[in-house]
Amino acid sequence: MITDTKWTSLGSIDxxxxxxxxxxxxxxxxxxxxxxxxxxxxxxxQNLNPINERMVLSRGMVGDENGVPYVACPxxxxxxxxxxxxxxxxxxxxxxxxxxxxxGGELIIAA
Amino acid sequence: MKERIIVIGNGxxxxxxxxxxxxxxxxxxxxxxxxxxxxxxxxxxxxxxxYFSGKSADDLAMAKFNWYEDNGVELHVNExxxxxxxxxxxxxxxxxxxxxxxxxxxxxxxxxxxxxVPGIEKKGVFVYxxxxxxxxxxxxxxxxxxxxxxxxxxxGLEAAKAAQDLGLKTHVVEFAPRLMPRxxxxxxxxxxxxxxEERGIxxxxxKATKNIAGEDTVSAMExxxxxxxxxxxIIVSAGIRPRDELAKEAGLEVGERGGIQVNSLLLTxxxxxxxxxxxxxxxxxxxxxxxxxxxxxxxxxxxxLGKEASFEGADMSTKLKLIGTDVAxxxxxxxxxxxxxxxxxxxxxxxxxxxxxxxxxxxKTLLGGILVGDASxxxxxxxxxxxxxxxxxxxxxxxxxxxxxxxxxxxxxIPSDAQICSCESVTKGDxxxxxxxxxxxxxxxxxxxxxxxxxxxxxxxxxxxxxxKMKENGVVxxxxxxxxxxxxxxxxxxxxxxxxxxxxxxxxxKHGTSLGCEVCKPAVGSILASTWNKPILEHAQLQDTNDTxxxxxxxxxxxxxxxxxxxxxxxxxxxxxxxxxxKKYDLYMKFTGGQRIDMLGARVDQLPSIWKELIDAGFxxxxxxxxxxxxxxxxVGSSWCRFGVQDSTTLAIDVENxxxxxxxxxxxxGGVSGCARECSEARSKDFGIIATEKGWxxxxxxxxxxxxxxxxxxxxxxxxxxxxxxxxxxxxYYIKTADKLERTATWMTKxxxxxxxxxxxxxxxxxGICDELEAQMQQLIDTFxxxxxxxxxxxxxxxxxxxxxxxxxKDDSIHFVKVRDxxxxxxxxxxxxxxxxxx
Ligand SMILES: Cc1cc2nc3c(=O)[nH]c(=O)nc-3n(C[C@H](O)[C@H](O)[C@H](O)COP(=O)(O)OP(=O)(O)OC[C@H]3O[C@@H](n4cnc5c(N)ncnc54)[C@H](O)[C@@H]3O)c2cc1C
Ligand code: SF4
Ligand code: SF4
Ligand code: FES
Numbered sequence: 001m002i003t004d005t006k007w008t009s010l011g012s013i014d015x016x017x018x019x020x021x022x023x024x025x026x027x028x029x030x031x032x033x034x035x036x037x038x039x040x041x042x043x044x045x046q047n048l049n050p051i052n053e054r055m056v057l058s059r060g061m062v063g064d065e066n067g068v069p070y071v072a073c074p075x076x077x078x079x080x081x082x083x084x085x086x087x088x089x090x091x092x093x094x095x096x097x098x099x100x101x102x103x104g105g106e107l108i109i110a111a
Numbered sequence: 112m113k114e115r116i117i118v119i120g121n122g123x124x125x126x127x128x129x130x131x132x133x134x135x136x137x138x139x140x141x142x143x144x145x146x147x148x149x150x151x152x153x154x155x156x157x158x159x160x161x162y163f164s165g166k167s168a169d170d171l172a173m174a175k176f177n178w179y180e181d182n183g184v185e186l187h188v189n190e191x192x193x194x195x196x197x198x199x200x201x202x203x204x205x206x207x208x209x210x211x212x213x214x215x216x217x218x219x220x221x222x223x224x225x226x227x228v229p230g231i232e233k234k235g236v237f238v239y240x241x242x243x244x245x246x247x248x249x250x251x252x253x254x255x256x257x258x259x260x261x262x263x264x265x266x267g268l269e270a271a272k273a274a275q276d277l278g279l280k281t282h283v284v285e286f287a288p289r290l291m292p293r294x295x296x297x298x299x300x301x302x303x304x305x306x307x308e309e310r311g312i313x314x315x316x317x318k319a320t321k322n323i324a325g326e327d328t329v330s331a332m333e334x335x336x337x338x339x340x341x342x343x344x345i346i347v348s349a350g351i352r353p354r355d356e357l358a359k360e361a362g363l364e365v366g367e368r369g370g371i372q373v374n375s376l377l378l379t380x381x382x383x384x385x386x387x388x389x390x391x392x393x394x395x396x397x398x399x400x401x402x403x404x405x406x407x408x409x410x411x412x413x414x415x416l417g418k419e420a421s422f423e424g425a426d427m428s429t430k431l432k433l434i435g436t437d438v439a440x441x442x443x444x445x446x447x448x449x450x451x452x453x454x455x456x457x458x459x460x461x462x463x464x465x466x467x468x469x470x471x472x473x474x475k476t477l478l479g480g481i482l483v484g485d486a487s488x489x490x491x492x493x494x495x496x497x498x499x500x501x502x503x504x505x506x507x508x509x510x511x512x513x514x515x516x517x518x519x520x521x522x523x524x525i526p527s528d529a530q531i532c533s534c535e536s537v538t539k540g541d542x543x544x545x546x547x548x549x550x551x552x553x554x555x556x557x558x559x560x561x562x563x564x565x566x567x568x569x570x571x572x573x574x575x576x577x578x579x580k581m582k583e584n585g586v587v588x589x590x591x592x593x594x595x596x597x598x599x600x601x602x603x604x605x606x607x608x609x610x611x612x613x614x615x616x617x618x619x620x621k622h623g624t625s626l627g628c629e630v631c632k633p634a635v636g637s638i639l640a641s642t643w644n645k646p647i648l649e650h651a652q653l654q655d656t657n658d659t660x661x662x663x664x665x666x667x668x669x670x671x672x673x674x675x676x677x678x679x680x681x682x683x684x685x686x687x688x689x690x691x692x693x694k695k696y697d698l699y700m701k702f703t704g705g706q707r708i709d710m711l712g713a714r715v716d717q718l719p720s721i722w723k724e725l726i727d728a729g730f731x732x733x734x735x736x737x738x739x740x741x742x743x744x745x746x747v748g749s750s751w752c753r754f755g756v757q758d759s760t761t762l763a764i765d766v767e768n769x770x771x772x773x774x775x776x777x778x779x780x781g782g783v784s785g786c787a788r789e790c791s792e793a794r795s796k797d798f799g800i801i802a803t804e805k806g807w808x809x810x811x812x813x814x815x816x817x818x819x820x821x822x823x824x825x826x827x828x829x830x831x832x833x834x835x836x837x838x839x840x841x842x843x844y845y846i847k848t849a850d851k852l853e854r855t856a857t858w859m860t861k862x863x864x865x866x867x868x869x870x871x872x873x874x875x876x877x878x879g880i881c882d883e884l885e886a887q888m889q890q891l892i893d894t895f896x897x898x899x900x901x902x903x904x905x906x907x908x909x910x911x912x913x914x915x916x917x918x919x920x921k922d923d924s925i926h927f928v929k930v931r932d933x934x935x936x937x938x939x940x941x942x943x944x945x946x947x948x949x950x
Contacts, residue, residue: 015916020659025915030924033916036626048924052165055924056668059659059715063628066594072629074664089554092170 005099007108016042016107021071023047023058026111031098032058033107034082038069043082044098044109049073051093113142114213116415117202119192119357121147123156124388124404125218126173131412133182141415144185144212146192146204149241152176157401157566160273162245171242195361197381214415217371217379217386218408219354221399225347226261230323235344239270248346252277255343259283259332261320263290265431267348271312272434274346282313282340284332286349289316294429294440298458299481302465306436306484309463315340353390353397366392375421377411385411398425401566402533409536426497426533430482430489430568436463437486442479442496443469452478455507466510468492475501482510490572491525498529522572522579531572534565539576546580553577592851593630596623600776600851604638613643633658634851637738640774641846644894659911660715661722661898663736667936669925672698672710672721674730675771678745678763678783679706688728696721699933704815705742705780707733712934714922716914722899731897734772738852740779743767744792748785748802755785757802762831763791766800769835770842772895776849776858779842780814794822797855798838806830809837811869812855820856823866826874836885840873843884 008026016022016035024031030047047055052075060071063079065088070079079088080095087093099110116132118125129143147153154171162171179186191205201211223238225231235255237248252258258274260267263285275281283290289300290307304314319335323345331341353370355363364372364380370392377385377393387407389399398404403425413420428441444467446452451472458465464484471478477496482489488510495502495509503509525531527540537560550556553574557563563570591597596619598606603618612618615635619627627635636658639645662670674689689708693700696717698710713721722732735741743766746752748759763783770779782793783800793799799810805828813822826837849858862868871877902908914922926937 010917015910017911020911022911022916023914024917025920026917030915030922038626051170052666054666054668055922056664059664059668061629061632062626063632064595064626065628067625069626075666075668077629090170092172 005110007110010107010109013102013105013107019062021058021060021062023055024109026109029111030055030058031109031111032060032071033100033109034062034069034071036062036069036082042100042102042107043069044100044111045071045080045082045085046096048095049075049078050087050095051076051078057095114140115211116141116143116214116216117210117212118143118145118216118218119202120218120220120354120388120390121145121149121153121186121188122218122220122388123153123173123401124220124408125216126153127405128216128218128387128408128412129179129182129184130174131409132415133184135412135416139183142183142185144210145187146190146202147186147188148191149243150189151242152179152186152188154242156240159239159242159245160269162242163249163273163276168242192357195357195384197361197384200383213383215384216411217358217384217390218388219357219390221351221353221389221397223347224350224352226320226349228320228323230325230329231347233323233325233329234327235325235329236323237344237346239266239273239346239348245273248273248344249277251344252279255279257282257342258344258346259340259342260346260348262348262350263287263314263316264293264348264350265291265429265433267346268307268433269431270346270348271307275310275312275434279344281311282315282342283307284315284318284320284334284340286319287316290314291438294438294444295481295483296444296467298456299440299444299465299467299483302458302460302463302483303433303436303438305460306463307434310434312434351389351397351399353392355390358384358386358390366395370397373422375423376414377407377422387411393422394424396424398427400425400427400429402426405534405565406536428493428496430486436484437482437489439482439486439489440480441489441493442477444479444481445469446478455510457507457510468506468510470502470506474504474506477502477506480510487571490569490575494525494529494531494572498526500524500526522575525576531576532560532562532565532569534569535561535563537562542573542576543580546577546584592634593628595619595625595627595631598622600634600638601848603635604642604847607635607638607642613639613645615639630851633738634776637774637776637851641891644774644891658737660718661732661736661902662713662718665711665936667925668922669712669714669936670718671735672713672718672725673703673707673733673735674725675733675767676707676742677767677771678743678760680745680760680764685728685730688725688730692721692724695724697927697934699935703735703742706744707735707742709735712927712936714914714925715912716921719903719909719912723903726897726900726903732772732899734898737774738777739772739774740767740770740781743770743781743783744796745783746785746790748783752785752790754788755802756804757785757807759783759785759791759800759802762800762807766835766838769892770838772898773842773846773891775842775846777852777854779855795819796822798822798841800834803828807834809834811841812859812866814854814856816854818856823859825866825870837873839888840881840884841869843888844869844872844880847884 010024018035021032021034024033031044032047034043047058049056056074057071060074062071069082072079085095085097153173192202193205194203201209203209223240238244258279259282260271261284263283271281271283290303308314320332321335322333324331324333329345331339333339355365355369355371358371359365371379371386371390373379373386373391373393379386388404406425407422410420410422430439446454446469453470455468467481469478480492525539529539531537531539541560545556545560550559563573693710699712701709703709743763745759745763749755749757780796781798782791782796784791784793785802793801794810795813795815799822801808807829808827809825810822811825813820845855927934928937
């Protein structure tokens with residue numbers, strides 16, 4: 001099935017510092033956006049940590065485990081892969097990921 | 112045509128059977144149909160209590176719904192099997208299905224035993240076995256204050272911990288004269304009782320419940336000795352009863368006290384029907400643990416495929432963490448009468464340790480043992496016990512505390528065919544093969560061998576084997592920082608100083624690989640900060656959220672605000688400002704253990720304005736969020752105290768101001784007392800100063816926390832100038848040479864020569880580095896800057912302090928309730944009426 005993806009602008013890419021997570025709100029959804037010096041560069045995942053259900057992932061530290069970029073939850077350091085949303089410590093958890101890209105100096109997201 | 116197997120019960124063991132059969136039945140000989148009374152597929156009952164700490168039913172699931180579909184297992188949840196028609200080999204269900212079988216597996220588990228005490232049917236009495244039970248307990252606990260658990264066994268104590276965590280004043284009522292009567296002897300039981308009571312759960316032994324009082328709902332328990340205990344709710348955990356009702360009705364042989372009789376092939380009295388798990392009775396035993404159940408499931412799956420297998424009984428050894436303390440027992444817990452066997456016991460009520468070994472008369476064989484308080488030796492002991500390994504000449508070595516060089520069973524000494532994980536029947540050989548085939552971490556090892564995925568009891572030993580094997584394979588398990596750097600913290604410190612590298616990017620590009628992680632980033636951030644002393648926000652990406660937002664994150668995602676109050680001295684005016692700020696932003700207030708004031712519940716977007724007001728009133732950052740100097744606690748000393756011999760307050764303020772903001776491998780705390788009475792607990796600090804008639808005594812390397820340690824006397828009767836010089840050198844030497852996240856105490860114990868070496872370096876300048884240490888410290892002191900002042904004056908930095916970057920909306924996921932007239936984070940799912948949305 002092919003549907004038209006609806007892209008929403010998140011404003012200038014300058015608002016998203018390298019190496020850090022930034023929280024945005026699209027509709028009622030809190031989304032954590034990460035800007036990394038990797039090939040994919042931009043990642044967007046749910047801000048909600050599914051384990052203790054708090055809106056904190058955008059404030060986690062990013063890193064990589066065997067080359068897989070992840071965000072570590074700031075509360076108890078669970079790692080979530082930024083590409084797939086899988087929890088690397090406990091694969092029974094996954095978080096939602098969103099398509100995100102840069103277009104003409106703006107960051108746009110499909111959420 | 113495929114033969115059909117029906118499995119009644121989709122609990123842990125029923126599921127394990129399906130999983131085993133599916134993976135072994137490569138010829139697809141069988142089709143499996145399974146019925147489960149519960150509304151969801153099998154879940155991890157062993158970790159059921161984690162449901163209270165935030166795991167969802169999904170998280171606890173043994174396999175996702177689609178596993179069953181993908182593997183051709185027909186699963187019917189919410190469907191009770193109501194009878195077995197053995198003559199026609201069919202099962203009838205509550206939904207009216209009639210399903211024929213070729214082989215039938217009974218995996219019906221057990222149900223909690225509820226003693227027939229008058230009043231037990233009242234509202235407010237619960238059992239503890241299913242997710243539904245826990246949901247009911249949680250809901251009822253909201254309107255209750257006290258809870259009693261009937262039964263002081265394994266499960267009872269687990270339930271008690273859960274009740275306590277729900278905020279209830281909790282009691283445990285045990286009929287027997289001691290706790291865990293099956294696993295512990297009398298002295299171990301006393302020790303456990305002490306530990307549990309210390310943690311606020313009250314234990315009542317020798318209590319038979321005579322009646323449960325109350326109108327329709329529970330209000331009190333009445334005992335046969337005519338005493339009474341008022342309670343709002345009760346959790347019954349008085350043992351289990353195997354679910355043999357179906358089997359009994361179908362005419363299968365069952366035990367006198369319950370349980371479906373099986374032989375060593377796990378066959379019931381009907382050769383087409385097997386029974387496994389907690390419903391099965393083998394040689395008079397019901398095995399209430401998951402590992403034996405898994406062994407049964409494994410055996411039956413082999414038998415069905417024509418392979419040889421049997422169940423010959425299993426070991427009932429257990430290790431668990433109860434209410435935060437280790438408890439383990441295995442084999443014989445007491446020397447069998449007339450056997451000549453001996454008991455070796457360490458009973459240390461001071462450190463709350465009880466360890467016992469039961470050893471054969473010739474001292475060669477381990478027959479059993481008990482560990483309370485510290486069960487780190489369990490894995491090794493169990494190996495000796497299960498594999499009949501010969502013991503060291505002095506068996507007590509096996510249970511001496513690790514620091515005294517215990518000869519505990521090393522991973523190397525374990526034979527390769529020894530079973531390490533009894534849940535999944537994985538031997539040491541299996542683990543080593545998997546490592547040879549490329550498993551490079553504990554996670555991978557778990558995923559590919561399944562070891563450690565059942566009860567979890569074998570994980571520590573598995574980790575030891577993993578490390579030993581990796582070392583043997585020449586994979587250096589060095590003190591490298593993490594997968595991104597091959598250097599230790601000390602080496603990186605030297606690299607950074609020598610090369611003048613100022614950023615993480617440059618360092619990882621030249622000396623590391625990839626992106627980094629939350630181990631190396633903060634470690635490097637700390638080195639950069641303690642070398643170049645730039646404001647921490649310039650390394651925002653290297654720091655934990657605490658450092659990026661210059662505040663400590665709390666469990667609900669809000670932050671705390673702690674201004675510096677040097678030496679704990681504060682003027683009324685400043686105190687009023689703190690009060691006003693907290694009031695204005697509706698923050699929760701509490702004194703910290705370090706003589707200052709914590710304001711909690713601030714959203715990120717509120718932090719800048721809160722700090723602006725505090726800074727305008729003369730406050731500065733307290734660095735409570737950083738690995739840095741925290742506080743220097745003091746008493747009022749000679750200025751007020753009639754015993755004081757020196758002015759401890761002034762010294763504390765000066766010392767705190769001297770070292771404020773200095774980043775270090777871990778937090779640093781100090782204390783100053785005005786006389787030997789030691790009211791400011793200086794000896795529990797990294798550096799403690801105690802006044803003497805002639806000057807000051809300096810103590811170093813103490814700490815509170817998880818492993819409290821008293822500081823050691825470092826120098827006596829020194830004057831103020833010498834004192835400061837020593838502390839300068841001491842701290843700087845620590846900053847330069849300690850490992851990441853290492854407090855001064857651990858650092859010193861690891862130093863070759865320990866305290867003596869430290870005194871040599873700091874007092875006698877044995878390394879000739881004292882000038883350098885002092886100069887480096889002076890540079891840090893001279894470049895101090897309040898991080899919050901720096902941040903609020905920098906619009907670039909302030910950009911980060913918003914809830915969302917694309918809108919000014921406030922984060923509406925944060926809710927508070929009022930507790931004792933102050934805000935408190937709303938617990939998850941707390942009802943909307945109770946919550947007041949954060950303003
Ligand atoms: C709180 C708690 C903590 C525990 N901790 C540990 C631990 O640390 N270590 C350890 O080894 N063990 C522990 N256990 C015990 C462990 O959970 C059990 O040994 C294990 O679950 C037994 O598995 P089972 O499949 O035999 O029974 P169960 O898991 O009880 O499964 C039986 C299933 O069959 C269903 N059923 C019964 N009759 C029918 C029927 N007629 N028709 C359809 N379905 C039916 C039941 O509803 C149930 O879902 C703990 C148990 C609890 C409750
Ligand atoms: S330590 Fe000594 S000086 Fe300080 S308060 Fe206690 S008794 Fe007084
Ligand atoms: S002891 Fe420390 S870590 Fe534990 S709950 Fe209290 S503040 Fe938190
Ligand atoms: S022994 Fe239970 S998981 Fe290994």
